[in-house]
Amino acid sequence: MNRVPVFTDDPGWHGKRLKEAFAARGREAVFISLKDCHLDLTPGKPGVQIPGFDHLPDGVFVRGVPGGTLQQVILRLNVLHALKELGVVVYNDGRAVERTVDKGMTSFLLHRHGVPTPPTWVCESRENAHNLILRETMAGRQLVIKPLFGSQGQGVRKLEAGTPFPVPMEDHVDGVYYLQPYIDSGEGAWHDHRVFIVNGKVIGAMIRYGSHWINNVAQGGRCEPLRPDGDIAELALAAAKAVDIDYCGVDVIRDRDGRLFVLEVNSIPAWKGLQDVVETDIAQVLVDDFLRRFALRHTNLTAVS
Incomplete structure (x- = not known):
């Protein structure tokens, strides 16, 4: 595999580092938006169409899943799921993205596996959220509300006694209340x-x-x-x-x-901030692990055949 699709809508600094890391291993990173991929389930077609690729690649590197309507996001994740079903190495795969982009499911899995994480409440009911916020803040405990989907601290708000309800930032939480106690570091x-x-x-x-x-x-x-x-x-x-x-x-x-x-x-x-304080070339480690995975898969397939 000489050309590797890297799914992203904004390559930026991270894309540049990945492109350099792939080039160091004799591969070309090709930046493609998941919005431009589609399913084609007609006879003779591979099932998933990736722009610029006549045949399915051995692997794809997922650097971004763009937001959109519920149906658009589901389609983009379906592309990742379908690629994996078709034997393509998807890094990270659709299930991993789903489990972690959704903070509620992440919290559930951490709790389920006994990994210490703050107590968490996730609900859709304004009444339940209102009662919970009142109960906790009147007892002197502060809460944090976050968007279920979001990153880089956007839309995160601290709640304490006297905070008005409905919560400002409701345009971010989109009618779903993901609440945790404030952890004072x-x-x-x-x-x-x-x-x-x-x-x-x-x-x-x-x-x-x-x-x-x-x-x-x-x-x-x-x-x-x-x-x-x-x-x-x-x-x-x-x-x-x-x-x-x-x-x-x-x-x-x-x-x-x-x-x-x-x-x-x-x-x-x-990983830009992390790269500034560590010597390890993080992009190269990622690329090498990605290439190792589909090389291992190819070896296993050869052994089976």
Whole structure:
């Protein structure tokens, strides 16, 4: 396979790094939007049409799944599912993306597998959400509301006693209430941890210090390197295993009492901030693991035949 589809609508810095990493292995990364792919279920067709590819590639690298209407998003995920059914290596595959882009399902899987994560409530009922918010905030506990689908800290809001309801930002939460207790990592010294995992191994980790309680790099967080071992790394590895994923970024926070919690698992993680503080070429590690996977698949198919 000399040409590799990289699904993204905005290659940017990450696309450039991936293109260089593929080129270092004699491959050409071709940026394609999932919006431009389609199913063609007529006789003689492979089932999925990828622009610029007459035949299905051995593998595709998923760098982005664009948003849209429910039906549009389902179609784009169906393209990933169909490619995997057709024997194409999909990295990360559609199921992994579905499990992690949906914060509710991520929280469920973490809870189901005993991975420490904050107590979580997800509901559609305004009445239930209102009663829950009142109960928690009147007891002196702060809550955080997040969009079920979202990234980089956008649309995240802290709720406390006296916060008006309905919640401003409802255009972000879209009628679904994903609520967790606010985890205080140190008032005025806010920080959390991002652990980057590839093929069940930690390849880099960092501490993110925020100028406020949201620590994402996209929100102005400052990054410092973190040893890729110890309790934070072990917890991140357990989270990756719980959602069954090829590669991911795991967000971990430690509260004032020293307890660790997994906040999120990201199946399409950014790594620009992390790359600034680690020596490992993250894009090259990703590309090498991707190429290893379909080389291994080819070997297995040859052995079977």
